[in-house]
Amino acid sequence: MAYTVIWYGRKGIIDKVTFDAExxxxxxxxxxxxxxxxxxxxxxxxxxxDNGTVVFSHAEN
Known part of the structure; x- marks a missing residue:
């Protein structure tokens, strides 16, 4: 199963990177x-x- 790291900025998605392991x-x-x-x-x-389920998230002000 693939896992996608999605980077967000103030105006939306900055970048996506895919990995094989969680x-x-x-x-x-x-x-x-x-x-x-x-x-x-x-x-x-x-x-x-892959199915869109969020398994991890992190944010800072």
């Missing part, structure tokens, strides 16, 4: 959040399964 996707989302926040203006990130 743990790898979650680890990527947390490890990259501060960098994406500073570089791209990301305000939140989600990890979704």
């Amino acid at each position: 743990k790898v996707a979650k680890d990527h989302a947390m490890a990259m959040f501060q960098a994406r926040r500073g570089d791209d203006g990301a305000v939140s990130v989600e990890v979704r399964k």
